[in-house]
Amino acid sequence: MGSILGYLLTKRILNAGKPAPLHLFVSGRKAPSVVDDDPPKHQLPKQKFINHINVLGGLPPEILEHTELMDFFEPILRADFQAIETYIYQPASPFDIPITILQGLADKEVTYQNLLPKIPSHHIIVIGFDIVIK
Structure with missing residues (x-):
């Protein structure tokens, strides 16, 4: 829960033009853009x-x-x-701050694959490079 709150707070701070946090630490949750079908x-x-x-x-x-x-x-x-x-995730620009993702070894709720956001592209990412830049 804290991960999504940290993400939303960081998003709000950046959108308000305030100084960016020095670092964001998250754990125990899929990337905000990953739909939770549980x-x-x-x-x-x-x-x-x-x-x-x-x-x-x-x-x-x-x-x-x-x-x-x-x-x-x-x-x-x-x-x-x-x-x-x-x-409900609202697409946003990636944060230009360091983010550390932590995962408990015994965590059965979130897999490593679910921690990472996906981009709509093929194996060769250059084909969708404009998406990565956004």
Whole structure:
């Protein structure tokens, strides 16, 4: 979730003509331009949703196992997931800042291939070079 928020904040800063961030670090998410065809997690039944949060490693067991705390956090987490899962990418110019992409070795949600944006071209990229320059 933080990756898309970092991307959108960087985009907003640059579009406003403000000084560019020195670096953008992202992890755990496909490139913003990659359509996520996974079923939305925010619509899962309660126990499946909590299990999904557990698999992601997003909350300590002390919270996950505490019913009252989970009753408090579940709607907040669902709203976070809904915001990210319903985000629609708007094409933008590439950022002229360093970006570091991190991926957890045990991350089953995001593959290396999904971290990278694709451009509409063939094997020989020069054919679509104007797209790369944009």
